[in-house]
Structures are given as structure tokens and as C-alpha cells.
Amino acid sequence: MRPLFLAVFGGLAIVLVAVSAFLLLRERPTGLPPSGTQVIVEDANLIGGAYVLTDENGNRFTEADALGRPTAIFFGFSHCPDVCPTTLYELSVLMGQLGADADRLNVLFVSVDYERDGPEEVAAYTSVFDPRIVGLAGTAEEIATATSAYRVYYAKVPLENGGYTIDHTASVYLMDRNGRFVGTLAYGEDMAVRLQKLQALIADA
Ligand code: NI
Numbered sequence: 001m002r003p004l005f006l007a008v009f010g011g012l013a014i015v016l017v018a019v020s021a022f023l024l025l026r027e028r029p030t031g032l033p034p035s036g037t038q039v040i041v042e043d044a045n046l047i048g049g050a051y052v053l054t055d056e057n058g059n060r061f062t063e064a065d066a067l068g069r070p071t072a073i074f075f076g077f078s079h080c081p082d083v084c085p086t087t088l089y090e091l092s093v094l095m096g097q098l099g100a101d102a103d104r105l106n107v108l109f110v111s112v113d114y115e116r117d118g119p120e121e122v123a124a125y126t127s128v129f130d131p132r133i134v135g136l137a138g139t140a141e142e143i144a145t146a147t148s149a150y151r152v153y154y155a156k157v158p159l160e161n162g163g164y165t166i167d168h169t170a171s172v173y174l175m176d177r178n179g180r181f182v183g184t185l186a187y188g189e190d191m192a193v194r195l196q197k198l199q200a201l202i203a204d205a
Contacts, residue, residue, distance in 0.1 A: 047173060047181035049149035053110060053136040056123035061136055063149075063179055070201045071106040071175040072185070075152045076168055077113035078125040083170045083187060084109075085129075090191065091172070092130040097195050101202050102132065110136045112154040112168055114143050174198075177205045 048063070055061040066073075072091065076084035088109060095102040109126050111117035114137065117125075122135025138146060147154060154168040170187035174197065182201060185194045 044181045047149075047151055048175055048179055051138075051146035051149055052142055053138040053146060054119050054142075056119050056126070056135045058119045061134075066106050066108065066175070067179055068177055069104060069106050070177050070205045071108060071179075072172050072198065072201075073106075073108040073110065073150070073175065074172045075110045075112050075147060075150065075154065077111050077166050078117050078121050079113065079165070080168075081165070083168070087170065087172065087187060088126065088129040088133065090194070091133065094191070094195055094198055095130050095132065098198060098202070101199070104202050104205065105198065107133045108136055109133055110138070110143075110146055112143050112147060112152070113166055114138060114140050174201050176201070 051063055053061045074084075074087055074091070076087065078084070091107060095105075095107065098105070107130070109122060111122050111125075118137050119135070122137050126133040126135040146152075150173055152169045154166055157165050157167055159165055172185040173181060174183045174185065176182050182204075183197060185197060
């Protein structure tokens, strides 16, 4: 029984590998970089895309308004007790370290808290950290579209006092001047590493 068992499974494994290889080779169009590179490109294309939001002045703001300059974009909410104020404060420190180069960068804060954060709230909140950080707000549908484009997770969590907080993705997304995803700044990541990433993003622009 045992050798037969192994032979059957060994045969199945070989068939699976062959089918996978066939599918991979078949689906990779010609003229593209080697598959390792292509995976990265495909992942990059999964993050970012079209959105329509409202800026601090009540004007319509879309992904097109961020083009031409590299962008650091972060999703959170103004009532956030920890991740958002820490992230925005650290972004403001990094902007200070970038000096004049910070003016070549869009820094966007999108509130996923469409019930409490409108243009005035995101304006007041972001100006606490750095007036150059642009606060963006949207309706439930607009926030759903923007977060879906960026693969951002957010979920309302009821509090005992009757209010709510929001769990959300803590990463800052870095996009190049053409709106293509190039990487993230992780929450709690070494500040020197984050500064290097922002400098590289600006230098590539
Ligand atoms: Ni937060």
C-alpha cells in the first residue's frame, strides 16, 4: 500500500506543478520583465486608483489632484486615540527633517470617519500637526471607494460609553508622481528608515 500511496501522491504533485507552471507561463504576456519583477509590478497596481473626496476648503479632490508630485497618503480619523496622532506627529517631524524637499511632496490624511469628520474637522485636525498636510473627507460611499482602491481596512468598534472607535490600517502609502504605489511607511518603523524612504520618493520624482 505504502509505495502505491507515495506513487499516487508523487504523481499528483508533479501534475500540479506542471499545471501551475503552464498557467503561469501562459498568463504572462510577452515583453514583460522576468516573473519576479512582474509580481512586484502586479502588486503595485493593486494599490491606488480612482477616488473622489472633499478637501479642507470644501473642494472636490481626486487622485488626479495628487499627480505630478509624489504622495504620502494615510487613512485614519480625527478621534483616533493613538495611531493617527502618532503617525501625523511623526510625519510632521519627518517633513521638518526633509526641509524644503517636503514642499515637493503631497501629504494626505483621509478620514474614514465619514459620520464625524467633514472638511472642517479634517482641516482643524491636520493643521495641529503641519499646515501642509491636506485633510480629506468623504461620504460613506466615497470613503468605501477610496479605501477599496488602497486596500485599506477599517471597522467601526462600539465603545462602552455609547460612542465608537475605528480600527484601521496603520501604514502610510507612498505613491510616485504618476500615482503608482512604491511602498509604505510602517507604524513604529525606525524614523531614519522612514526619512530615507521619503527622500528616495522625492528624489525619484
Ligand atoms: Ni487612527
